[in-house]
Each structure stands twice: as structure tokens, then as C-alpha cells.
Amino acid sequence: MSLKVVDLGVARGGVPVLEGVNFAADPGEAVVLTGPNGVGKTTLLRTLAGLQPPYAGKIILPDAEAIAYAGHADGIKAVLSVRENLSFWARVYGHGDIQPALEGFGLIDLAERPAGNLSAGQKRRLGLARLAVTGRPIWVLDEPTVSLDKQSVAMFGAAVRRHLDGGGTAVIASHIDMGLPVRVIDMTPFRARASVSRQYDEAFL
Ligand SMILES: Nc1ncnc2c1ncn2[C@@H]1O[C@H](COP(=O)(O)OP(=O)(O)OP(=O)(O)O)[C@@H](O)[C@H]1O
DSSP: OOEEEEEEEEEETTEEEEEEEEEEEOTTOEEEEEOSTTSSHHHHHHHHTTSSOOSEEEEEOSSTTOEEEEOSSOOOOTTSBHHHHHHHHHHHHTOOOOHHHHHHTTOGGGTTSBGGGSOHHHHHHHHHHHHHHHOOSEEEEESTTTTOOHHHHHHHHHHHHHHHHTTOEEEEEOSSOOSSOOEEEESGGGBOHHHHTTOSOGGGO
16 A cells, blocks of 8 residues: 655644655555654654644545554553553454564563563564554554664564565654665755754754
């Protein structure tokens, strides 16, 4: 299932951050968005996921419910076990079998542990395992490898590869090599004129 972005403009706090963004991602294809801190990658991904509207252009999806989004927040219920968390999401999305997700993200031995007691990297793995139970064809992922060790990055890369091999699509904001064949798109040229005057990394103020 293809995703197409046409002359898209996205804003944060009412200020345009990216404008004129055009790209498409076809089945079996992963697109990686790069660019400096603050350029607007998260804002673009949130807009793709339907969490906020674009101020210009359009997002073309064959199906309004095609996207599974994993942002910075892990979306985990702390008092539920790993298994219960995944079962909950599987029921929400109508896909019953959580075993492949437990196996694919190295969660078998942690399945009965309350999610609140997981380490940061284990929580991240659980958050990403949710994607595998959604059955949705387009994965939109914001810095998915944060907190993951080398082995877990490889595990995650393998999960994305399986998704792509099954005809899925992925749009990922990331600066690290996930060992995948990807098309990299730098967001810098799409910086909105209104945000160019703010060409500094606010984290260093
Ligand atoms: N609530 C807000 N109101 C106004 N501006 C905001 C708000 N949240 C974020 N911004 C600004 O919007 C711009 C785009 O932020 P965004 O999080 O999309 O960037 P990013 O490319 O994902 O950055 P990073 O690589 O650091 O994650 C930044 O300059 C940021 O400071």
C-alpha cells in the first residue's frame, strides 16, 4: 500500500516548520527521514499519523486506517504485563496472535513481567512490538532505536525487513544505520521560510 506526500506543509505551535515536501513510499520500501535537530521530522511524522493537520498540501493513503505510528512515548500500560499489553493492542486492532511479536522483539522471557518494571530498552522493544500486532501496512516511526542496544537494533531491523518483505511500507526518522535497504530523504531543503530565521539548535541555548 503506497503513501504519497504532495506539496506538504507542516507546522508546530502555529509556526510552519517544513514546506513543499514531496515523496512517495511504495510497498516493500522504507524511507528514512534525516535532518538536524528541530528541522521538523517529528512534526512531519505526527502529521502523517493524523495527529495534527497539515497547513498545506495533502497526504494520499488508499486507506484512512493504514498507518501504525510509534512516537517518542511508548504507549505502554505500566501495570499490565508484557503479554497483557500486547494482547490489549491485538484486540484493539483485531489481530489475535501475539506470539510472533513476542518472539520477534525478544520478549518471550519477559512476557509475564509488569511492563512498568522493564528497562528503558525493553520498554522500547515492547512499544515497537505493538506495530507487529496492528496488521497495519504503513509503519511511521520516530527515532525507533533510542535506548536499543546493538542486538536489539538488529532485531528491530529484522522486524522491519519482514514487514517490507510482506508488502509493508515504513517511514522512519532516524540517524542510525538499521542494516536495511532504505531511501534517505534529508528534510533540510524543505525547511519553511518562516523557520529559517531560527537556524540554531534550541537544545544548546
Ligand atoms: N509546542 C511547540 N510550539 C512551538 N514550537 C514547537 C513546539 N514543539 C516543537 N516546536 C519546534 O518545532 C520545530 C520542529 O520540531 P520537531 O520535533 O518536529 O523537530 P525534529 O526534526 O523531530 O527534531 P529532533 O531531531 O530534535 O527530534 C523545532 O524547532 C521545535 O523547537
